[in-house]
Amino acid sequence: MTQYTCFKAYDIRGKLGTELNEEIAYRIGRAYGQIYQPKTIVVGCDVRLTSESLKQATIQGLNDAGVNVLDLGLTGTEEVYFGAFHLDVQGGIEITASHNPMDYNGMKLVRENARPIGADSGLKEIQALAESGDFNEVQTKGTTKLYNILPEYIEHLLTYIDPAKIRPMKLVMNAGNGAAGHVVTALEAKFKALNIPVELIKIHNEPDGNFPNGIPNPILIENRSMTSDAVMAHQADAGIAWDGDFDRCFLFDEKGQFIEGYYIVGLLAQAFLLKQSGEKIVHDPRLVWNTFDIVNEYQGIAVQSQSGHSFIKEKMREHNAVYGGEMSAHHYFRDFSYCDSGMIPWLLAISVMSETQQSLSSLVENMIAKFPCSGEINFKVENTQQTIQKIMDHFAHQNPIINKTDGISLDFGNWRLNVRASNTEPLLRLNIESRTDKNPKPMQDYVGELTKIIMS
Known part of the structure; x- marks a missing residue:
């Protein structure tokens, strides 16, 4: 039996052609429909060049399993989440590879009320059925209708602010040619209609699956200058940048600092x-x-x-x-x-x-001054568990407070570290923070010490 390697801990993600293609997408849709037997679900996709065809294949699988589909068209992941809890439907699927390289795509799956489907909450069952292809024939196939969720979603977003209290400001919005652009444009129109005195300076707002300005992933340091430069050039009050499916947003202050x-x-x-x-x-x-x-x-x-x-x-x-x-x-x-x-x-x-x-x-600024942090530093290591043990052994004589909620956290009173294996990549992730009120060493000293231990 075929083994699908695109199934991950939280979602589906794989290399196009080999790990994910239209046949696999069809089988995933079919398996989702057979296992959960929803009456209707929402389906949307990001701007990647293969997302539309993978979406159509997924919808075909759902229809063949007897599921009705509301096709939301081009959406960010959260528009599918919104549809899944706001409309009278029993689930949702977003076709997206978020910030992965060009030759990848994937899916994020939810049930009713946008409850996540992960490895321990149904994804393994979907994988097993998709791999076996042991599908039941249904009496009545499902239907597909186009549905524009944008107006209702925009109304919902506006419930988080009081338009009358927003003061005049100028914001740089960098959609990174991903899925965020259409929402930025819709919010801009709504701000004008409600006389909210916020000017949006849109950069890379056009959705473009060729990603002419690079894959939108502002967590990478090299991807931040476009937003910070625009903040400075326009003397804006802040900058906002998103990843491809805009479920993460990144903020820059009025000095262009991330x-x-x-x-x-x-x-x-x-x-x-x-x-x-x-x-x-x-x-x-x-x-x-x-x-x-x-x-x-x-x-x-x-x-x-x-x-x-x-x-x-x-x-x-x-x-x-x-x-x-x-x-x-x-x-x-x-x-x-x-x-x-x-x-x-x-x-x-x-x-x-x-x-x-x-x-x-x-x-x-007070938060940053009181509790400086390293930001997440990623290391490629042979064996993540061995490396974590090496760190534990190195600091054992200092008797730190140990917490194992996620990876290992060691608390020394005036500084602490957390080190964990990535759930999605073969990496060890390190984070360090300190307390300036307890007179610690500069952050780079801690980073240097840990880097030495990890790489030795």
């Missing part, structure tokens, strides 16, 4: 707790001190979760948390059915900027 996702988690936690103290905020274990500090200051309750969207969403549902944030620029919202969104974060950020009358840099 703000680590870690501090945005603190900023958004503050935005919610300013409205309602006592709420729960879920965070990942890679970097934590700033989040604790903000959540305590604004009378919230911090809840730690393993990294990864399925874990965060589960933990948020369990605790009814208003917001969940990962330093990797994934931000999750209770009112968005606990899903991640790349549009809600910047809307909340301009809301906080307006209400506090502060610039973006001044909102985060």
Whole structure:
């Protein structure tokens, strides 16, 4: 029996032709339909050159399994999530490879209310059935209808801000030629209609699956200058950039400086707790001190979760948390059915900027000064578990507090580290943070020490 290597921990992703093609997409659609037997689901796709044909093959598989499909057309992942909880449907599939190279594509799958389907929540069953091709014949095939979700989605986005309170500002919007452009344009029109005094400076806004300006992935340092240069050139108040399916957003302050996702988690936690103290905020274990500090200051309750969207969403549902944030620029919202969104974060950020009358840099400068961090550093190593053990042994004599929520976190009181194996790539990911009030060494000293241990 064929083995499909495109099935990963959280989603489906593979090299085109060999790991993912139209036949495999058809089988995935067919298997999804047979296992869950939904009446109707929503399906959308990103701008990649193969996304439309893979979408059509997936829809054919769903129809042949008796499932009706609302085809949302070109969408970001969160528009499919939105459709899956907002419309009277029982699930959704987005065809996307997010920030992967040109010769990749993939899928993100959800059930009713946009509940994630991951390796431990149905994806393995879909894989087994798709591989075996053991499909039942159905009496009545499903139908497909085009559906424009954009107007309802835009209305929903506007519920996160008070238009009357937004002060005049200028924002650079870099869609990276990905799927975000059509939403930026629709929001721009809505801002004008509501007299929201925000000017949007759009760069690389046209969707283009050839990615003439490179694959949109602003987490890579070399991909940030386009946004920061535009912020400086236009003297903008902030810059926003997205990855290909815009489920992650990245913020730049008015000086064009990139703000680590870690501090945005603190900023958004503050935005919610300013409205309602006592709420729960879920965070990942890679970097934590700033989040604790903000959540305590604004009378919230911090809840730690393993990294990864399925874990965060589960933990948020369990605790009814208003917001969940990962330093990797994934931000999750209770009112968005606990899903991640790349549009809600910047809307909340301009809301906080307006209400506090502060610039973006001044909102985060204290956080950065108090809790400097290394940003995530990736290492290619032969054996991730052996390397993690080597780090543990090296620091054992210092008796750090050890936490194993996700990889290993070692807390030395004035600095801490988290090291974990990537769920999606053969990499070891390292994060370090320190407390300036406890007079630690400069960050590069810690980074140098750990690099030596890992590479030795």
